[in-house]
Amino acid sequence: MKKALFFIIIFITACSSVKIVGVNKTDDFSISRYKAFSFYEVSTSGDAIGPDFQDNLKLIKEAIVKEMSAKGITMVADNPDLLVNIGIVVSEKVQTVETNFSNPVDRTAYMGTRNYHWEAGEKAVGTYREGTVTVHLVDRAASKLVWQGSADSVLPEKQKGVPALIEEAMKNLFAKVQ
Numbered sequence: 001m002k003k004a005l006f007f008i009i010i011f012i013t014a015c016s017s018v019k020i021v022g023v024n025k026t027d028d029f030s031i032s033r034y035k036a037f038s039f040y041e042v043s044t045s046g047d048a049i050g051p052d053f054q055d056n057l058k059l060i061k062e063a064i065v066k067e068m069s070a071k072g073i074t075m076v077a078d079n080p081d082l083l084v085n086i087g088i089v090v091s092e093k094v095q096t097v098e099t100n101f102s103n104p105v106d107r108t109a110y111m112g113t114r115n116y117h118w119e120a121g122e123k124a125v126g127t128y129r130e131g132t133v134t135v136h137l138v139d140r141a142a143s144k145l146v147w148q149g150s151a152d153s154v155l156p157e158k159q160k161g162v163p164a165l166i167e168e169a170m171k172n173l174f175a176k177v178q
Contacts, residue, residue, distance in 0.1 A: 018169040021132070023149040023176045031147075031177050037073050038080035039064075040138075050090075052159050059163055060086060060133060063170035071177065080140055087134035090155065095126045129155040133169060137177075149173045 042057060064084060065075050073082070099121065130152060137147040151169040156162060 018151050018153045018165070018172050020172055020176060021150045021152050023147075023173075025147040026144070029146045031071055031073070034073055034081040034139075036076040036080045037068055037082040037084055037137075038076060040083050040085045042086055052162070055159075056162055056166065057086070057088070059166045060088075060170065063167050064135065064174075067170050067174035067177075071174070082146075083138040083140050085136040085138060087132075087136070089132045089134075091130050091132075093128050093130050094124050095128060096122045096124050098122045131155045133166075133173075135173060147177060149176055 039061060044053065064086075068075065068084075131154075132150055132152050134148065134150040136145055138144065139146045151173045153165055153169060156165060
């Protein structure tokens with residue numbers, strides 16, 4: 001029963017789309033004022049960097065190039081109008097279910113006799129990884145953050161699902177860039 005519930009919850013969560021969790025911009029920001037962009041150098045360290053980190057970072061950059069190009073902004077090596085900073089956080093989460101005596105369904109679902117008991121409380125049923133990517137657009141001339149946005153999603157267990165997720169995340173995030 002616990003395994004079935006865990007897989008149902010993971011299936012429902014995995015089918016949900018990317019969630020945009022925050023978009024902020026300066027009052028005078030307009031993407032149409034910019035013609036060229038480049039990336040800040042991404043520096044990483046620590047145990048959180050997995051074996052697929054560099055590949056996934058490359059996918060994120062390619063998706064950003066695609067979205068910026070669609071807005072008429074070209075990637076250049078020298079003297080860009082905008083600098084793009086990328087932040088990535090991956091967290092291990094615990095999936096739980098909660099039972100309590102106040103819910104009549106919980107009281108009646110565990111009927112029987114003999115050698116078991118029923119406990120109210122939160123029970124861990126599994127783990128999953130959640131990823132957040134944050135994109136900052138910085139006006140290079142003014143050295144000022146002009147736009148930032150973040151997207152969250154449950155990460156697929158297998159790497160083969162990551163490219164489509166990254167593509168969806170950047171498409172949804174850059175739809176908010178005006």
